[in-house]
Structure formats: C-alpha cells, structure tokens
Amino acid sequence: MPQRRRTATRLAKKLPWPIALVLVGIYLIATYAFPTQEDYIPQEGTALEQLETLEIKGRAPRTGYSREEFGNGWLDPDGNGCDTRNDILQRDLDQAVLGPDDCQVLSGVLDDPLTATTIEFTRGPETSMEVQIDHIVALSDAWQKGAQELSQEQRQRIANDPLNLLAVDGTANQQKSDSDAATWLPANKAFRCEYVAMQTAVKAKYELWVTQAEYDAIRDTLLQCPSEPTYTTDDELPILRR
Numbered sequence: 001m002p003q004r005r006r007t008a009t010r011l012a013k014k015l016p017w018p019i020a021l022v023l024v025g026i027y028l029i030a031t032y033a034f035p036t037q038e039d040y041i042p043q044e045g046t047a048l049e050q051l052e053t054l055e056i057k058g059r060a061p062r063t064g065y066s067r068e069e070f071g072n073g074w075l076d077p078d079g080n081g082c083d084t085r086n087d088i089l090q091r092d093l094d095q096a097v098l099g100p101d102d103c104q105v106l107s108g109v110l111d112d113p114l115t116a117t118t119i120e121f122t123r124g125p126e127t128s129m130e131v132q133i134d135h136i137v138a139l140s141d142a143w144q145k146g147a148q149e150l151s152q153e154q155r156q157r158i159a160n161d162p163l164n165l166l167a168v169d170g171t172a173n174q175q176k177s178d179s180d181a182a183t184w185l186p187a188n189k190a191f192r193c194e195y196v197a198m199q200t201a202v203k204a205k206y207e208l209w210v211t212q213a214e215y216d217a218i219r220d221t222l223l224q225c226p227s228e229p230t231y232t233t234d235d236e237l238p239i240l241r242r
Contacts, residue, residue: 042232043204047197048222050230054200055209057145065143069152070159077160084160088133091235092167093121113195114172116188132170135159136195137202140178146208154206162235164202182213185221193225201231 043050074083082090082103090096093108110119110131121131139147139159147155158164176184181199185192196218203210210218222228 042201043230045230046222046226047193047200047228047230048219048226050197050204051200051215051218051222054203054215056212056215057209059211060144060146060148062140062144064148065140067139069143069148069155070139071152071156075156075160077157084162084165085133087235088162088165088167089121089131091162093131110167110169112169112172112188113166113191114168114186114188116190117169119169129170131167132173134166134168134173134176136164136166136198137208138176138178138180141180142206142208145203145210147206150206158202158206161202161205162233163198163205163231166198180211180214181217181221182211185217192221193228194231196221197228197231 043053074085076083078087080087080103081101086103086105089105089108090098093105093110096108097106098104099106105121105123107120107122110121112119114134119131121127135142135158137158142155142158147158150158172187181196186195200218202208
C-alpha cells in the first residue's frame with residue numbers, strides 16, 4: 001500500500017526556518033524518547049522457525065494492567081507530527097484523503113483483512129470507530145506474557161510499533177478484545193497464516209512468551225502454510241529497530 005510517511009528533516013527543507021526548527025525539535029524529542037534498539041534485527045526464515053524461539057510459559061496475573069502502562073494514548077514516535085493512529089490509517093487505507101494538516105485522515109477505503117470486506121471510512125463521531133487500529137498482540141495479552149517486566153519505554157514501543165498495528169474492521173476488533181490465537185482468529189481464513197506470523201514476530205521482537213495453548217494454535221495454523229515467512233514492515237521505524 002502507498003506509504004505517505006515523512007520525516008521532520010525532509011519537511012524542514014520545504015518550510016520557513018522557525019517552523020523547521022519546531023519540526024526538527026519534535027523529531028529529536030521522539031528520538032530521545034524512543035532510542036534505537038541496537039540489539040534488534042528482524043529475523044529471517046519462516047514463521048514456524050521463529051515460533052520455536054519463543055518461550056512457553058503460563059499466563060501471568062492481569063494485576064496492575066492498564067492502558068496507561070503502555071503510554072497515554074497514541075504517540076508520535078517518528079516525530080513526523082502525526083500520531084500513530086493517523087500514520088497507520090495512511091498506511092493501510094486506499095484513497096486516503098487528508099485534512100489541512102496533511103496528517104489527519106478524513107476518509108479512505110479499507111480492504112479489511114480480518115473479514116475480507118470493504119469499508120468506506122469517513123472520520124466523524126458516528127463513523128470513526130468503524131475502522132479501528134488493532135494491536136495484533138493485544139496490550140493486555142502482552143502484559144500477562146512478559147511486558148510487565150519491561151520498561152515503560154519498551155511498552156510504549158509495543159503500543160506504537162507499526163509491526164504490531166493494523167487498521168481493521170471495528171466490530172471484529174472489539175470481538176477479538178484481548179484474546180490470543182488460542183481463543184480468537186480472523187474470520188477470514190485466508191489471512192490467518194499472516195496474522196499469527198505477525199503475532200509471532202511481535203512476541204519475538206519484545207521477548208514475550210506464549211502459553212502452551214497459544215503455541216499449539218499458532219503452530220496448527222502455520223502447519224497449513226509452512227513456508228509463511230517471518231513478518232516485518234517497511235515502516236518499522238529506525239527509532240524502533242536497529
């Protein structure tokens with residue numbers, strides 16, 4: 001899909017210097033808040049091979065979980081002036097129409113991978129929730145499988161990392177809630193291999209574990225597509241990866 005992401009540095013060349021200074025400042029702040037993960041290199045090979053690198057453990061208690069443990073809402077980790085939600089909408093929607101700020105997505109068309117349906121998206125109080133941003137590994141699930149042992153900064157990465165985000169049908173996202181692969185898979189069976197490969201990649205990146213039931217569900221899915229590659233994204237930002 002078309003990528004419309006831009007950096008503050010690129011914009012700075014086109015803007016008056018006071019505005020450019022503000023944008024560069026935003027980029028530097030974002031870089032400070034999300035320093036490079038020098039130890040992370042996306043794994044190559046198959047998703048099945050990557051699955052075997054994950055630890056299998058029991059689910060930890062949900063005690064202490066709140067959305068705020070992963071940051072206060074959508075952030076702007078790449079410093080481009082757009083929050084993560086609008087970045088993902090721009091990435092995943094076709095025919096995206098942007099607002100005057102060249103950031104806020106006003107409308108677009110989503111070919112929803114979870115349901116294999118097409119959604120005509122229009123921003124508004126009655127319609128915005130028709131398209132939601134799915135945390136592929138739900139934040140509550142992440143909390144119970146290792147994220148509570150991570151730093152606040154690392155948890156903010158999980159919540160804002162394009163690797164863990166996908167624009168989807170709002171109803172399907174609500175049905176999924178905080179489920180893992182053992183209790184929920186997309187209704188669109190043709191997308192299940194890719195979806196569990198996404199979950200496996202996120203858990204590998206952030207060293208989260210899986211339960212035995214979750215491992216079995218992912219493995220059973222991937223055995224139907226053993227050549228499914230490990231998952232990564234072109235916009236897995238430099239400040240979120242090596």
